[in-house]
Amino acid sequence: MTFPGSVPWVPPRLRGHHDADMRNLIDLAAERGGLIPTYRLRGSGLSPRQIAALRHGGQITRVRQGWYVLPGCPPPVVAAARVGGQLTCHGALALHGVWAVRDARLHVAVNQDATQLRTPHDPSLRRELGDARLRVHWRRSRDESATALSVASVDAALSDYARCAPNEHLAAAVDSALHLGLLKVTHPLAVGFLAKGIDGICESGIETFFWLRIQRLRIAVVRQVWFRGLGRVDFLIGERLVVEVDGQEFHDRESSFERDRKRDAALSTLGYRVLRFSYSQVMTSWPLVEAAVLAAISRGDHLR
Numbered sequence: 001m002t003f004p005g006s007v008p009w010v011p012p013r014l015r016g017h018h019d020a021d022m023r024n025l026i027d028l029a030a031e032r033g034g035l036i037p038t039y040r041l042r043g044s045g046l047s048p049r050q051i052a053a054l055r056h057g058g059q060i061t062r063v064r065q066g067w068y069v070l071p072g073c074p075p076p077v078v079a080a081a082r083v084g085g086q087l088t089c090h091g092a093l094a095l096h097g098v099w100a101v102r103d104a105r106l107h108v109a110v111n112q113d114a115t116q117l118r119t120p121h122d123p124s125l126r127r128e129l130g131d132a133r134l135r136v137h138w139r140r141s142r143d144e145s146a147t148a149l150s151v152a153s154v155d156a157a158l159s160d161y162a163r164c165a166p167n168e169h170l171a172a173a174v175d176s177a178l179h180l181g182l183l184k185v186t187h188p189l190a191v192g193f194l195a196k197g198i199d200g201i202c203e204s205g206i207e208t209f210f211w212l213r214i215q216r217l218r219i220a221v222v223r224q225v226w227f228r229g230l231g232r233v234d235f236l237i238g239e240r241l242v243v244e245v246d247g248q249e250f251h252d253r254e255s256s257f258e259r260d261r262k263r264d265a266a267l268s269t270l271g272y273r274v275l276r277f278s279y280s281q282v283m284t285s286w287p288l289v290e291a292a293v294l295a296a297i298s299r300g301d302h303l304r
Helices: 020-032 037-044 048-056 075-083 089-096 154-162 169-179 188-194 207-216 254-269 279-284 287-299
Strands: 036-037 061-064 067-071 106-111 134-139 219-228 232-239 243-245 272-275
Touching: 020 036, 020 272, 036 037, 037 048, 037 067, 061 075, 067 075, 075 089, 075 106, 089 106, 089 154, 089 169, 154 169, 154 188, 169 188, 169 207, 207 219, 207 232, 207 243, 207 279, 207 287, 232 287, 243 254, 243 287, 254 272, 272 287, 279 287
Parallel strands: 106 134, 243 272
Antiparallel strands: 036 067, 061 067, 219 232, 232 243
16 A cells, blocks of 8 residues: 555554455555445455454454544544545645645545535544534535545645645645645646745745745845755855754754754855754744844845
8 A cells, every 4th residue: 555655555563464365455445545445345255244353353443334444544544534535635735745834623525415424533423513623625526536535636635725724835835745746837726836936946845934935025045055065055145144944843853953053064164154943933933033134134144
């Protein structure tokens, strides 16, 4: 089985097994990105008693009436299946490896004529309208492929994200998808952002946030500048002001901290001034970031 943005996935409890029945279960789950409908289990030759034995043995888990998953299926996928649809929006983008700002809600896409939706945590309880933990995206019922898989495609997830997220958040997700080669520049969502410099050059969403916001100040900035022996820096302002933006997921380890500071010191010996900002600073304290950049420029730190 392969989940979006990952290597071929095998449930932890099945690794090392070569039993034909186990491989058959994996193949069945792969058809829908993790979910197995009862009719496919029966169609593969399993009797109700054998299906019950698989459940009792932990080889499969029922998430709602008529649907099963294998051990290790990502929890958001399981929760979306309990509701009765496919994972979409930021949750799906994350599984595809696309950078997206998440919110606390589970986003689920369902067909327009879907009925008997359940809660994400208990398939025996019907969904309550106005549930703050759940956001339902309705799809046209005549499009049978729209919710056939357990995880929405990048295109579909971005389209749903566009209806939920602020424009700046959407721009960062589109930029990430372009960078990963998961979205074509001719896609309508991409075309709308190209004029703003959203072209896949930035390597992370937090860089896109900085790029969008610094452009409002009409400051000339170059992205992803290569330094021999040091690699790329996120941004270069003028001739010698380097700006690095630390992604939340990659710069919270001691080794990363030490490596980044060593590189900052090397850039300093070459005559460059380095400003480094954290994920939190860019996302929640932008006025401070902006003030620091403007102060450096006013001092001439960007000039030789």
